[in-house]
Amino acid sequence: MRLAITGLDVRFGDRQVVGIGELSVGAAEIVGLAGESGSGKSMTTLAVLGLAHTVGARVSGSIRLDGTELTSLSQREMRDVRGRRIAAIFQSPSMAFSPVFRVGSVVHSALRLHGMTKAEAADAASRAMRQVLLSPGLLDRYPSHLSGGQLQRVAIAIALALRAEVLLADEPTSALDVTVQAEVLELLRELREQEGMSVLFISHDLAVVAELCDRVAIMQGGRIVEQGPAGVVLSAPKDPYTADLLAAVPRIEPSS
């Protein structure tokens, strides 16, 4: 397993917000972590990124990345893992780009931070931009000149350029238009096929999860209530909460 989470416990003081027995993502696998606001899915992301302490949470348990135990790494060591080995994209791509810097300068500094020379970074950035079907020329623009979908692609391009092993995608399409969402999902599928990238895809939208993910874990109140192959869990849910979530997805049917 690329990413293996066991006995993860995240709490604020005495209050447990995440209690995960087991959750893993294999090589070239896309695993969905689905649930509503407050279910603990985003806290799980922060814990995996080694950032839970920044919001005042305490983490115990095991998070292994290709065998490396992340929870025992120092902050300095974790900083090297974060971004390079585990990349993350979030709901609002514009938050990831400072409005006063050109897109390329953000990309380059991310790549150089992880040890690339100036020339390597420039080269890797252009290559990654083409891989996400964007013109490298967009690197010279400011974030406000790019659409949300384009910025999300650039964020994915950074992960690609650094050859991240795992991509944490926290609601990466929730703020996008439906056609743009379809493009980003398509891109994630391609990266899995071509680059063998592993993705932990966090979403409240079971329809998106159903279309993208190989396996899915349903979270409620910090716990995983059900997990398994996406096709099985979402067509024959065992847990009533999963069934509830599924029933709530608006369906396209001729209105009666």
Add this chain to the structure above:
Amino acid sequence: MSQSTSGGSPARPQAEGRTPQHPGADDQPPALPVGARPARPSEAPAREADRGVTPPLLDIDGLVVRFGPVRAVDGVSLQLAPGPCGLGLVGESGSGKTTIGRAALRLVTTVGGTIRFEGKDIRGLRGRALKDYRRAAQIVFQDPDNSLDPRMRAGASIAEALTAHRMVARGQARERAGALLAEVGLDPAFAARYPHQLSGGQRQRVAIARALSVQPRLLVLDEPTSALDVRAQAAILRLIGALRAQRGLAYLLITHNFGIVSELCEQTAVLYLGRVAESGPTGALLARPAHPYTRALRSAVPEVHVAARRTRVILPGEPPDATRPPPGCVFHPRCALAVDRCRSEVPMLRPVGPGRVAACHRAEEVLADVSGLAAVDAHRERGEDHHDAQSP
């Protein structure tokens, strides 16, 4: 389905509401750009009008709204029948859907076209008449955090609307607010809570109660559930459906989600770059889009069940710069069906089926799906069955 509507029956009874162009609509030709012909439904159901179908509650004709160099709404015509009735405005960011909703409430300045409410152009309203209209037409916003005052208790927010419009005597406002909270499915005791003490779904219920408090005849629901979790969204949609039945509500429902219009709107208009790409009865439009943009939008909707998935039509590129819309059909740069004619000649909205209009030179081919673009799959077959079932 036959594309010729002559002698055909209207697809569904609900379609009648927006078919008649009531008298007088023609004597003010709006300053329309080429090709922005009013969205007049097909001719066949016009005969229904002769039998005395009620005129539309809201009749938008040739609406143009400009923001600087951008024509945010560029010659849009829509009609909404008196309630209970829902018209869905579907489109992506920049399609103009929200601006149309705002214009219908006179919240933005229009530069062309007419907006008639119960036969009267609202653009000229002043003083008392304007205040009456502000009561008759209400809006529910996407984010209740922005529409509810964080320093006001829920009950006081509702009571404020009631007293501002003198709906009740001052002493009765509190009691009435409690009754409204009950109507939207909240414990009247919630009147004492501040917005931050409520969940997103509960706040949206308060916003709906406040809008309903003044007995509006028209509601604009602007993405009312997109900020909510999926179960809260489903609950709010059920509430809207129930209120619509109980109160006979008529609403414009602005959304990017076809699933929502499918549940709540008889009619749907699909907007692209400030224009109507196509409109018609929701069921027929979703089962068999007549415009390539509708088809792309429809195919992009994720589906939980494998059997319901469609062959995805990925749109190349980004929507064009609205300050410099492309010549010809505004959709042509992203359309796989575009031919020379599409690059030069603006497609007029024209009848393409019972109660349906589309602005596409190749609408018949899209309907017949001869392009092979949207490969036929099991669901589409099923969709067509549904569609046929609606035509008596």
